[in-house]
Amino acid sequence: MFGQLLGDLALVSACFALELGEIANQNLLKIYDRWPPQKRYYLIEPGGKDFEQFPARMEVEFIQRKIGNRLMVVQQIKGLNIGDPLTDNSRRADGYRFHDVFHLSYAAHLGWSPVIRALLKLKRKSEPQLDENEDGARAIILEEGIATWIFNHAKGNDRKLYADVPPGRLDYSLLKQIRSMVDGLMVANCPLWQWENAILDGFRVFRELYHHKGGIVIVDLKRHKLIFNPPVPSTEII
Known part of the structure:
Protein backbone atom coordinates (compact mmCIF):
# COMPACT_ATOMS: atom_id res chain seq x y z
CA MET A 1 0.00 0.00 0.00
CA TRP A 35 4.74 23.79 14.78
CA PRO A 36 8.48 23.98 15.55
CA PRO A 37 9.99 21.53 18.05
CA GLN A 38 11.49 24.53 19.88
CA LYS A 39 10.07 28.03 19.73
CA ARG A 40 12.64 30.80 19.45
CA TYR A 41 11.23 34.23 18.82
CA TYR A 42 12.28 35.92 15.61
CA LEU A 43 13.36 39.43 16.60
CA ILE A 44 12.81 42.18 14.05
CA GLU A 45 15.80 44.47 13.68
CA PRO A 46 14.53 47.59 15.46
CA GLY A 47 16.53 50.26 13.63
CA GLY A 48 16.34 53.91 14.55
CA LYS A 49 17.71 55.67 17.62
CA ASP A 50 17.39 54.52 21.22
CA PHE A 51 14.68 57.10 21.89
CA GLU A 52 12.61 55.66 19.01
CA GLN A 53 12.33 52.15 20.47
CA PHE A 54 9.36 50.52 22.18
CA PRO A 55 9.68 50.55 25.97
CA ALA A 56 10.66 47.14 27.32
CA ARG A 57 7.61 47.29 29.59
CA MET A 58 4.41 49.31 29.39
CA GLU A 59 1.37 49.58 31.65
CA VAL A 60 -1.67 50.66 29.68
CA GLU A 61 -4.94 51.36 31.46
CA PHE A 62 -8.18 50.87 29.55
CA ILE A 63 -10.96 53.00 31.06
CA GLN A 64 -14.55 52.55 29.91
CA ARG A 65 -16.82 55.58 30.12
CA LYS A 66 -20.38 56.26 29.11
CA ILE A 67 -20.87 59.49 27.17
CA GLY A 68 -24.55 60.01 26.46
CA ASN A 69 -25.76 56.70 25.04
CA ARG A 70 -22.34 55.57 23.87
CA LEU A 71 -19.71 53.47 25.59
CA MET A 72 -16.20 54.76 24.98
CA VAL A 73 -12.77 53.52 25.99
CA VAL A 74 -9.88 55.79 26.89
CA GLN A 75 -6.33 54.47 27.13
CA GLN A 76 -3.83 55.96 29.53
CA ILE A 77 -0.17 55.49 30.35
CA LYS A 78 0.85 57.04 33.66
CA GLY A 79 -2.37 59.04 33.69
CA LEU A 80 -1.89 60.53 30.22
CA ASN A 81 -4.41 59.80 27.48
CA ILE A 82 -3.03 57.85 24.53
CA GLY A 83 -4.85 58.38 21.26
CA ASP A 84 -8.52 59.23 20.88
CA PRO A 85 -11.43 57.69 22.81
CA LEU A 86 -12.71 54.62 20.97
CA THR A 87 -16.22 53.30 20.41
CA ASP A 88 -17.32 50.05 18.77
CA ASN A 89 -17.98 51.87 15.47
CA SER A 90 -20.82 49.43 14.91
CA ARG A 91 -24.60 49.28 15.30
CA ARG A 92 -24.08 46.12 17.33
CA ALA A 93 -22.10 46.43 20.55
CA ASP A 94 -19.25 43.93 20.31
CA GLY A 95 -16.47 45.40 22.45
CA TYR A 96 -14.32 46.55 19.56
CA ARG A 97 -13.64 49.68 21.62
CA PHE A 98 -11.00 47.58 23.41
CA HIS A 99 -9.31 46.49 20.18
CA ASP A 100 -6.07 48.42 20.75
CA VAL A 101 -5.01 45.54 22.97
CA PHE A 102 -4.43 43.62 19.72
CA HIS A 103 -1.85 46.19 18.66
CA LEU A 104 -0.17 45.91 22.06
CA SER A 105 0.00 42.15 21.59
CA TYR A 106 1.59 42.56 18.15
CA ALA A 107 4.22 44.78 19.77
CA ALA A 108 4.86 42.24 22.55
CA HIS A 109 5.03 39.12 20.39
CA LEU A 110 6.22 40.45 17.04
CA GLY A 111 8.12 43.60 17.96
CA TRP A 112 5.87 45.28 15.39
CA SER A 113 3.05 47.77 15.57
CA PRO A 114 3.04 50.91 13.43
CA VAL A 115 -0.17 51.86 15.27
CA ILE A 116 1.48 51.84 18.70
CA ARG A 117 4.52 53.63 17.29
CA ALA A 118 2.24 56.39 16.04
CA LEU A 119 0.31 56.62 19.33
CA LEU A 120 3.52 56.83 21.39
CA LYS A 121 5.34 59.13 18.95
CA LEU A 122 7.98 56.47 18.31
CA LYS A 123 8.10 56.58 14.52
CA ARG A 124 11.70 56.13 13.40
CA LYS A 125 12.20 59.57 11.90
CA SER A 126 15.98 59.19 12.13
CA GLU A 127 15.83 56.61 9.31
CA PRO A 128 13.61 57.94 6.49
CA GLN A 129 13.23 54.54 4.80
CA LEU A 130 11.95 52.92 7.99
CA ASP A 131 9.76 55.90 8.79
CA GLU A 132 8.11 55.87 5.39
CA ASN A 133 7.89 52.15 4.62
CA GLU A 134 7.59 50.45 8.02
CA ASP A 135 6.02 53.14 10.22
CA GLY A 136 4.05 55.19 7.69
CA ALA A 137 0.36 55.54 6.89
CA ARG A 138 0.21 52.47 4.64
CA ALA A 139 1.62 50.20 7.36
CA ILE A 140 -0.72 51.72 9.96
CA ILE A 141 -3.78 51.19 7.76
CA LEU A 142 -2.64 47.63 7.02
CA GLU A 143 -2.27 46.79 10.70
CA GLU A 144 -5.71 48.22 11.50
CA GLY A 145 -7.15 46.20 8.63
CA ILE A 146 -5.55 42.99 9.89
CA ALA A 147 -6.84 43.58 13.42
CA THR A 148 -10.38 44.24 12.17
CA TRP A 149 -10.38 41.27 9.80
CA ILE A 150 -9.16 38.87 12.51
CA PHE A 151 -11.73 40.28 14.95
CA ASN A 152 -14.56 39.62 12.50
CA HIS A 153 -13.22 36.10 11.95
CA ALA A 154 -13.07 35.49 15.71
CA LYS A 155 -16.70 36.55 16.13
CA GLY A 156 -18.06 34.36 13.35
CA ASN A 157 -19.33 30.78 13.30
CA ASP A 158 -19.49 30.46 17.08
CA ARG A 159 -15.71 30.89 17.44
CA LYS A 160 -16.24 32.63 20.81
CA LEU A 161 -13.42 35.12 20.22
CA TYR A 162 -11.00 32.15 20.10
CA ALA A 163 -11.74 31.25 23.73
CA ASP A 164 -11.60 27.53 22.89
CA VAL A 165 -8.66 27.65 20.47
CA PRO A 166 -5.49 26.08 21.95
CA PRO A 167 -2.00 26.98 20.70
CA GLY A 168 -1.27 25.28 17.40
CA ARG A 169 -4.92 25.10 16.33
CA LEU A 170 -5.68 28.56 15.00
CA ASP A 171 -6.99 28.50 11.42
CA TYR A 172 -3.95 27.91 9.20
CA SER A 173 -5.49 29.69 6.22
CA LEU A 174 -5.98 32.78 8.40
CA LEU A 175 -2.30 32.85 9.30
CA LYS A 176 -1.20 32.36 5.70
CA GLN A 177 -3.43 35.22 4.57
CA ILE A 178 -1.94 37.52 7.20
CA ARG A 179 1.55 36.73 5.97
CA SER A 180 0.55 37.56 2.41
CA MET A 181 -0.92 40.87 3.61
CA VAL A 182 2.33 41.96 5.29
CA ASP A 183 4.53 40.85 2.41
CA GLY A 184 7.29 43.40 1.91
CA LEU A 185 7.39 44.46 5.56
CA MET A 186 9.95 43.25 8.10
CA VAL A 187 7.23 41.50 10.10
CA ALA A 188 6.66 39.13 7.17
CA ASN A 189 9.74 37.23 8.39
CA CYS A 190 8.06 36.28 11.67
CA PRO A 191 7.02 32.61 11.73
CA LEU A 192 3.34 31.73 11.75
CA TRP A 193 3.44 30.32 15.28
CA GLN A 194 4.63 33.74 16.48
CA TRP A 195 1.67 35.39 14.77
CA GLU A 196 -0.60 32.84 16.40
CA ASN A 197 0.83 33.67 19.83
CA ALA A 198 0.24 37.37 19.21
CA ILE A 199 -3.35 36.80 18.11
CA LEU A 200 -4.39 34.36 20.84
CA ASP A 201 -2.73 36.35 23.63
CA GLY A 202 -4.37 39.52 22.38
CA PHE A 203 -7.80 37.89 22.39
CA ARG A 204 -7.21 36.37 25.82
CA VAL A 205 -6.71 39.85 27.27
CA PHE A 206 -9.45 41.35 25.09
CA ARG A 207 -11.97 38.96 26.65
CA GLU A 208 -10.82 40.03 30.12
CA LEU A 209 -11.12 43.72 29.26
CA TYR A 210 -14.59 43.20 27.85
CA HIS A 211 -15.72 41.15 30.85
CA HIS A 212 -14.31 43.56 33.43
CA LYS A 213 -15.26 46.67 31.44
CA GLY A 214 -11.66 47.83 31.47
CA GLY A 215 -8.44 47.07 33.25
CA ILE A 216 -4.67 47.45 33.21
CA VAL A 217 -2.60 45.65 30.59
CA ILE A 218 1.09 45.13 31.25
CA VAL A 219 3.02 44.70 28.01
CA ASP A 220 6.29 42.82 28.50
CA LEU A 221 8.33 43.00 25.30
CA LYS A 222 11.27 41.11 26.79
CA ARG A 223 9.21 38.08 27.80
CA HIS A 224 6.75 38.43 24.92
CA LYS A 225 3.56 38.40 26.93
CA LEU A 226 0.63 40.43 28.18
CA ILE A 227 -0.54 40.50 31.79
CA PHE A 228 -4.06 41.60 32.71
CA ASN A 229 -5.07 43.22 35.99
CA PRO A 230 -8.72 44.05 36.72
CA PRO A 231 -9.63 47.74 36.96
CA VAL A 232 -9.52 49.57 40.25
CA PRO A 233 -13.16 50.20 41.31
CA SER A 234 -14.19 53.59 39.99
CA THR A 235 -17.34 55.52 39.28
CA GLU A 236 -16.14 55.78 35.67
CA ILE A 237 -16.58 52.07 35.00
CA ILE A 238 -19.93 51.46 33.33
Whole structure:
Protein backbone atom coordinates (compact mmCIF):
# COMPACT_ATOMS: atom_id res chain seq x y z
CA MET A 1 0.00 0.00 0.00
CA PHE A 2 2.73 2.44 1.01
CA GLY A 3 4.78 1.49 -2.04
CA GLN A 4 1.82 2.19 -4.31
CA LEU A 5 1.23 5.60 -2.71
CA LEU A 6 4.91 6.46 -3.06
CA GLY A 7 4.80 5.43 -6.70
CA ASP A 8 1.72 7.58 -7.33
CA LEU A 9 3.42 10.50 -5.60
CA ALA A 10 6.50 10.12 -7.79
CA LEU A 11 4.33 9.94 -10.91
CA VAL A 12 2.37 13.09 -10.03
CA SER A 13 5.60 14.90 -9.17
CA ALA A 14 7.12 13.96 -12.53
CA CYS A 15 4.01 15.20 -14.36
CA PHE A 16 4.52 18.66 -12.85
CA ALA A 17 8.33 18.60 -13.07
CA LEU A 18 8.67 18.57 -9.29
CA GLU A 19 11.36 16.84 -7.25
CA LEU A 20 10.31 14.70 -4.29
CA GLY A 21 13.25 15.96 -2.25
CA GLU A 22 12.18 19.57 -2.74
CA ILE A 23 8.57 18.71 -1.86
CA ALA A 24 9.72 17.05 1.36
CA ASN A 25 11.95 20.02 2.21
CA GLN A 26 9.12 22.51 1.67
CA ASN A 27 6.83 20.43 3.89
CA LEU A 28 9.44 20.45 6.66
CA LEU A 29 9.78 24.23 6.38
CA LYS A 30 6.00 24.52 6.62
CA ILE A 31 5.93 22.35 9.75
CA TYR A 32 8.74 24.29 11.46
CA ASP A 33 7.03 27.56 10.56
CA ARG A 34 3.80 26.44 12.20
CA TRP A 35 4.74 23.79 14.78
CA PRO A 36 8.48 23.98 15.55
CA PRO A 37 9.99 21.53 18.05
CA GLN A 38 11.49 24.53 19.88
CA LYS A 39 10.07 28.03 19.73
CA ARG A 40 12.64 30.80 19.45
CA TYR A 41 11.23 34.23 18.82
CA TYR A 42 12.28 35.92 15.61
CA LEU A 43 13.36 39.43 16.60
CA ILE A 44 12.81 42.18 14.05
CA GLU A 45 15.80 44.47 13.68
CA PRO A 46 14.53 47.59 15.46
CA GLY A 47 16.53 50.26 13.63
CA GLY A 48 16.34 53.91 14.55
CA LYS A 49 17.71 55.67 17.62
CA ASP A 50 17.39 54.52 21.22
CA PHE A 51 14.68 57.10 21.89
CA GLU A 52 12.61 55.66 19.01
CA GLN A 53 12.33 52.15 20.47
CA PHE A 54 9.36 50.52 22.18
CA PRO A 55 9.68 50.55 25.97
CA ALA A 56 10.66 47.14 27.32
CA ARG A 57 7.61 47.29 29.59
CA MET A 58 4.41 49.31 29.39
CA GLU A 59 1.37 49.58 31.65
CA VAL A 60 -1.67 50.66 29.68
CA GLU A 61 -4.94 51.36 31.46
CA PHE A 62 -8.18 50.87 29.55
CA ILE A 63 -10.96 53.00 31.06
CA GLN A 64 -14.55 52.55 29.91
CA ARG A 65 -16.82 55.58 30.12
CA LYS A 66 -20.38 56.26 29.11
CA ILE A 67 -20.87 59.49 27.17
CA GLY A 68 -24.55 60.01 26.46
CA ASN A 69 -25.76 56.70 25.04
CA ARG A 70 -22.34 55.57 23.87
CA LEU A 71 -19.71 53.47 25.59
CA MET A 72 -16.20 54.76 24.98
CA VAL A 73 -12.77 53.52 25.99
CA VAL A 74 -9.88 55.79 26.89
CA GLN A 75 -6.33 54.47 27.13
CA GLN A 76 -3.83 55.96 29.53
CA ILE A 77 -0.17 55.49 30.35
CA LYS A 78 0.85 57.04 33.66
CA GLY A 79 -2.37 59.04 33.69
CA LEU A 80 -1.89 60.53 30.22
CA ASN A 81 -4.41 59.80 27.48
CA ILE A 82 -3.03 57.85 24.53
CA GLY A 83 -4.85 58.38 21.26
CA ASP A 84 -8.52 59.23 20.88
CA PRO A 85 -11.43 57.69 22.81
CA LEU A 86 -12.71 54.62 20.97
CA THR A 87 -16.22 53.30 20.41
CA ASP A 88 -17.32 50.05 18.77
CA ASN A 89 -17.98 51.87 15.47
CA SER A 90 -20.82 49.43 14.91
CA ARG A 91 -24.60 49.28 15.30
CA ARG A 92 -24.08 46.12 17.33
CA ALA A 93 -22.10 46.43 20.55
CA ASP A 94 -19.25 43.93 20.31
CA GLY A 95 -16.47 45.40 22.45
CA TYR A 96 -14.32 46.55 19.56
CA ARG A 97 -13.64 49.68 21.62
CA PHE A 98 -11.00 47.58 23.41
CA HIS A 99 -9.31 46.49 20.18
CA ASP A 100 -6.07 48.42 20.75
CA VAL A 101 -5.01 45.54 22.97
CA PHE A 102 -4.43 43.62 19.72
CA HIS A 103 -1.85 46.19 18.66
CA LEU A 104 -0.17 45.91 22.06
CA SER A 105 0.00 42.15 21.59
CA TYR A 106 1.59 42.56 18.15
CA ALA A 107 4.22 44.78 19.77
CA ALA A 108 4.86 42.24 22.55
CA HIS A 109 5.03 39.12 20.39
CA LEU A 110 6.22 40.45 17.04
CA GLY A 111 8.12 43.60 17.96
CA TRP A 112 5.87 45.28 15.39
CA SER A 113 3.05 47.77 15.57
CA PRO A 114 3.04 50.91 13.43
CA VAL A 115 -0.17 51.86 15.27
CA ILE A 116 1.48 51.84 18.70
CA ARG A 117 4.52 53.63 17.29
CA ALA A 118 2.24 56.39 16.04
CA LEU A 119 0.31 56.62 19.33
CA LEU A 120 3.52 56.83 21.39
CA LYS A 121 5.34 59.13 18.95
CA LEU A 122 7.98 56.47 18.31
CA LYS A 123 8.10 56.58 14.52
CA ARG A 124 11.70 56.13 13.40
CA LYS A 125 12.20 59.57 11.90
CA SER A 126 15.98 59.19 12.13
CA GLU A 127 15.83 56.61 9.31
CA PRO A 128 13.61 57.94 6.49
CA GLN A 129 13.23 54.54 4.80
CA LEU A 130 11.95 52.92 7.99
CA ASP A 131 9.76 55.90 8.79
CA GLU A 132 8.11 55.87 5.39
CA ASN A 133 7.89 52.15 4.62
CA GLU A 134 7.59 50.45 8.02
CA ASP A 135 6.02 53.14 10.22
CA GLY A 136 4.05 55.19 7.69
CA ALA A 137 0.36 55.54 6.89
CA ARG A 138 0.21 52.47 4.64
CA ALA A 139 1.62 50.20 7.36
CA ILE A 140 -0.72 51.72 9.96
CA ILE A 141 -3.78 51.19 7.76
CA LEU A 142 -2.64 47.63 7.02
CA GLU A 143 -2.27 46.79 10.70
CA GLU A 144 -5.71 48.22 11.50
CA GLY A 145 -7.15 46.20 8.63
CA ILE A 146 -5.55 42.99 9.89
CA ALA A 147 -6.84 43.58 13.42
CA THR A 148 -10.38 44.24 12.17
CA TRP A 149 -10.38 41.27 9.80
CA ILE A 150 -9.16 38.87 12.51
CA PHE A 151 -11.73 40.28 14.95
CA ASN A 152 -14.56 39.62 12.50
CA HIS A 153 -13.22 36.10 11.95
CA ALA A 154 -13.07 35.49 15.71
CA LYS A 155 -16.70 36.55 16.13
CA GLY A 156 -18.06 34.36 13.35
CA ASN A 157 -19.33 30.78 13.30
CA ASP A 158 -19.49 30.46 17.08
CA ARG A 159 -15.71 30.89 17.44
CA LYS A 160 -16.24 32.63 20.81
CA LEU A 161 -13.42 35.12 20.22
CA TYR A 162 -11.00 32.15 20.10
CA ALA A 163 -11.74 31.25 23.73
CA ASP A 164 -11.60 27.53 22.89
CA VAL A 165 -8.66 27.65 20.47
CA PRO A 166 -5.49 26.08 21.95
CA PRO A 167 -2.00 26.98 20.70
CA GLY A 168 -1.27 25.28 17.40
CA ARG A 169 -4.92 25.10 16.33
CA LEU A 170 -5.68 28.56 15.00
CA ASP A 171 -6.99 28.50 11.42
CA TYR A 172 -3.95 27.91 9.20
CA SER A 173 -5.49 29.69 6.22
CA LEU A 174 -5.98 32.78 8.40
CA LEU A 175 -2.30 32.85 9.30
CA LYS A 176 -1.20 32.36 5.70
CA GLN A 177 -3.43 35.22 4.57
CA ILE A 178 -1.94 37.52 7.20
CA ARG A 179 1.55 36.73 5.97
CA SER A 180 0.55 37.56 2.41
CA MET A 181 -0.92 40.87 3.61
CA VAL A 182 2.33 41.96 5.29
CA ASP A 183 4.53 40.85 2.41
CA GLY A 184 7.29 43.40 1.91
CA LEU A 185 7.39 44.46 5.56
CA MET A 186 9.95 43.25 8.10
CA VAL A 187 7.23 41.50 10.10
CA ALA A 188 6.66 39.13 7.17
CA ASN A 189 9.74 37.23 8.39
CA CYS A 190 8.06 36.28 11.67
CA PRO A 191 7.02 32.61 11.73
CA LEU A 192 3.34 31.73 11.75
CA TRP A 193 3.44 30.32 15.28
CA GLN A 194 4.63 33.74 16.48
CA TRP A 195 1.67 35.39 14.77
CA GLU A 196 -0.60 32.84 16.40
CA ASN A 197 0.83 33.67 19.83
CA ALA A 198 0.24 37.37 19.21
CA ILE A 199 -3.35 36.80 18.11
CA LEU A 200 -4.39 34.36 20.84
CA ASP A 201 -2.73 36.35 23.63
CA GLY A 202 -4.37 39.52 22.38
CA PHE A 203 -7.80 37.89 22.39
CA ARG A 204 -7.21 36.37 25.82
CA VAL A 205 -6.71 39.85 27.27
CA PHE A 206 -9.45 41.35 25.09
CA ARG A 207 -11.97 38.96 26.65
CA GLU A 208 -10.82 40.03 30.12
CA LEU A 209 -11.12 43.72 29.26
CA TYR A 210 -14.59 43.20 27.85
CA HIS A 211 -15.72 41.15 30.85
CA HIS A 212 -14.31 43.56 33.43
CA LYS A 213 -15.26 46.67 31.44
CA GLY A 214 -11.66 47.83 31.47
CA GLY A 215 -8.44 47.07 33.25
CA ILE A 216 -4.67 47.45 33.21
CA VAL A 217 -2.60 45.65 30.59
CA ILE A 218 1.09 45.13 31.25
CA VAL A 219 3.02 44.70 28.01
CA ASP A 220 6.29 42.82 28.50
CA LEU A 221 8.33 43.00 25.30
CA LYS A 222 11.27 41.11 26.79
CA ARG A 223 9.21 38.08 27.80
CA HIS A 224 6.75 38.43 24.92
CA LYS A 225 3.56 38.40 26.93
CA LEU A 226 0.63 40.43 28.18
CA ILE A 227 -0.54 40.50 31.79
CA PHE A 228 -4.06 41.60 32.71
CA ASN A 229 -5.07 43.22 35.99
CA PRO A 230 -8.72 44.05 36.72
CA PRO A 231 -9.63 47.74 36.96
CA VAL A 232 -9.52 49.57 40.25
CA PRO A 233 -13.16 50.20 41.31
CA SER A 234 -14.19 53.59 39.99
CA THR A 235 -17.34 55.52 39.28
CA GLU A 236 -16.14 55.78 35.67
CA ILE A 237 -16.58 52.07 35.00
CA ILE A 238 -19.93 51.46 33.33
